[in-house]
Amino acid sequence: MKQPNRFSLFQPALRGLNIALLAALPLFAHSAGAAETPVAAKASAHAKATAAATPLRPVSEAEAAALAQQVKDEVRHAWHGYKQYAWGHDALSPLSKKPRDWYEHSLLMTPVDALDTLMIMGLKEEADEARELIAQQLNFDQDMYVQNFEITIRLLGGLISAYQISGDARLLDKAEDLGKRLLPVFESPTGLPYTHVNLRTGKVRGKLSNPAETGTLVLEFGMLSRLTGKPVYFEKSKRALVATYQAASPLGLVGSTIDVETGRWTDTGAHIGGGIDSYYEYLNKCWRLFGDMECKAMWEHSIEGVNKALADQRSGGLWYGHADMNTGIRTKTQYGALDAFMPALLALGGDMKRAKALQESGLRMWRLHGVEPESLDYASMTVQSPGYALRPEIVESAYYLHHYTGNPRYRAMGREFWQSFVRYCRTEAGYAALKDVRSKEQEDSMESFVFAETFKYFYLLFAPKSALNFDGVTFNTEAHPLHLPAAAH
Ligand code: DMJ
Numbered sequence: 001m002k003q004p005n006r007f008s009l010f011q012p013a014l015r016g017l018n019i020a021l022l023a024a025l026p027l028f029a030h031s032a033g034a035a036e037t038p039v040a041a042k043a044s045a046h047a048k049a050t051a052a053a054t055p056l057r058p059v060s061e062a063e064a065a066a067l068a069q070q071v072k073d074e075v076r077h078a079w080h081g082y083k084q085y086a087w088g089h090d091a092l093s094p095l096s097k098k099p100r101d102w103y104e105h106s107l108l109m110t111p112v113d114a115l116d117t118l119m120i121m122g123l124k125e126e127a128d129e130a131r132e133l134i135a136q137q138l139n140f141d142q143d144m145y146v147q148n149f150e151i152t153i154r155l156l157g158g159l160i161s162a163y164q165i166s167g168d169a170r171l172l173d174k175a176e177d178l179g180k181r182l183l184p185v186f187e188s189p190t191g192l193p194y195t196h197v198n199l200r201t202g203k204v205r206g207k208l209s210n211p212a213e214t215g216t217l218v219l220e221f222g223m224l225s226r227l228t229g230k231p232v233y234f235e236k237s238k239r240a241l242v243a244t245y246q247a248a249s250p251l252g253l254v255g256s257t258i259d260v261e262t263g264r265w266t267d268t269g270a271h272i273g274g275g276i277d278s279y280y281e282y283l284n285k286c287w288r289l290f291g292d293m294e295c296k297a298m299w300e301h302s303i304e305g306v307n308k309a310l311a312d313q314r315s316g317g318l319w320y321g322h323a324d325m326n327t328g329i330r331t332k333t334q335y336g337a338l339d340a341f342m343p344a345l346l347a348l349g350g351d352m353k354r355a356k357a358l359q360e361s362g363l364r365m366w367r368l369h370g371v372e373p374e375s376l377d378y379a380s381m382t383v384q385s386p387g388y389a390l391r392p393e394i395v396e397s398a399y400y401l402h403h404y405t406g407n408p409r410y411r412a413m414g415r416e417f418w419q420s421f422v423r424y425c426r427t428e429a430g431y432a433a434l435k436d437v438r439s440k441e442q443e444d445s446m447e448s449f450v451f452a453e454t455f456k457y458f459y460l461l462f463a464p465k466s467a468l469n470f471d472g473v474t475f476n477t478e479a480h481p482l483h484l485p486a487a488a489h
Pocket of ligand 1: 153277278338391392393449453477478479
């Protein structure tokens with residue numbers, strides 16, 4: 001897909017507005033997790049049915065601007081919590097107010113994931129301090145095994161995106177150092193990557209992987225090739241994506257677990273949720289970002305199979321469930337917070353009809369308990385996995401749909417998501433995941449993707465389009481916007 005010649009990536013579009021709407025806006029009353037009496041259960045079922053049908057009040061431009069400002073204020077709040085209690089560490093535990101590191105040494109997950117968001121929002125002071133911390137302290141020369149997928153989407157993607165926005169060459173140097181250290185993962189007999197690599201020794205481990213981990217690397221590694229002039233990164237990551245596709249069934253469906261040494265599936269369960277999701281996303285986006293026609297062909301074949309075997313018209317709406325990758329036979333009627341990226345991907349692929357229908361199902365899922373659960377049985381409309389990890393996907397989809405349709409309905413959805421996000425997840429030091437969306441009990445976790453994705457998509461949904469040139473960028477799966485350098489046009 002062609003990129004524009006003149007690229008205006010972002011403008012700190014909203015300054016000076018500070019309207020506190022949170023307390024004033026109405027929210028639904030939600031049932032708690034405790035056992036209900038039959039009368040209460042009936043009343044609660046009625047309340048849920050009413051809530052599900054409640055119309056969305058339009059968001060005016062002035063209200064959208066105020067909401068965008070609120071998002072910025074809340075980013076500042078969470079960033080300051082990280083700064084006060086977890087500075088230099090991977091993440092803040094928002095209830096205990098303690099730092100948390102993924103491995104023996106911090107890799108600055110939160111600052112790297114947050115940096116482009118801070119810049120896009122025009123939070124200059126915070127962005128500058130994050131950038132200096134990264135430049136001074138981020139050191140990949142560590143004798144420890146890391147998970148290639150997470151490190152690629154969060155750190156490699158975050159560093160490259162922040163480099164493209166700031167022009168700070170130190171960030172590109174870090175990205176290249178990291179890219180080199182990750183490369184050994186691709187040295188399997190099939191070209192499918194091992195899951196873990198030791199950053200210092202280059203030793204690898206983890207031969208049982210999944211399509212998300214084997215097929216969600218080409219945007220980040222490919223951009224590294226474009227920026228450094230070294231093709232090896234693109235070649236290896238593209239080969240891994242193609243090898244994943246070649247292992248798919250004739251329907252174009254992939255399973256849940258694959259052995260990277262043999263290329264054989266050890267679990268043939270197909271779906272669009274966690275462990276598979278971003279493989280389909282990168283088939284499309286590899287075409288969008290690099291204009292790669294092989295990726296286009298793989299995407300078109302795969303999405304056809306996904307729509308044929310996984311899409312499920314049930315419970316009065318469109319859902320995407322689970323099926324066996326070879327037979328296409330339905331195995332589960334399960335949809336959840338991670339699957340909710342699919343309306344965005346469908347919209348990107350031009351299928352607005354399914355995108356809109358699926359986002360309506362996402363809204364129903366959210367309204368069941370006022371915050372979406374990790375997973376839901378959409379046949380019985382009951383919660384299967386009750387947590388909420390502060391995930392961004394449903395907001396991402398609202399943003400894409402608003403971009404493509406201009407329909408204020410999607411901002412109104414976003415306002416509803418935002419209000420409950422703040423109401424239930426805000427803490428003194430930041431934002432906390434929920435253990436159970438029915439009781440709203442909080443959990444001591446604030447993943448770095450809250451800064452990279454959740455806040456960013458909320459902001460972009462409410463901010464004017466000029467805040468970021470949607471058509472000039474491709475978001476990696478962690479919401480880091482990437483674009484081809486001008487010389488590549
Ligand atoms: C993020 O790390 C990425 O979006 C990934 O593709 C899926 N999970 C989280 C957010 O929920």
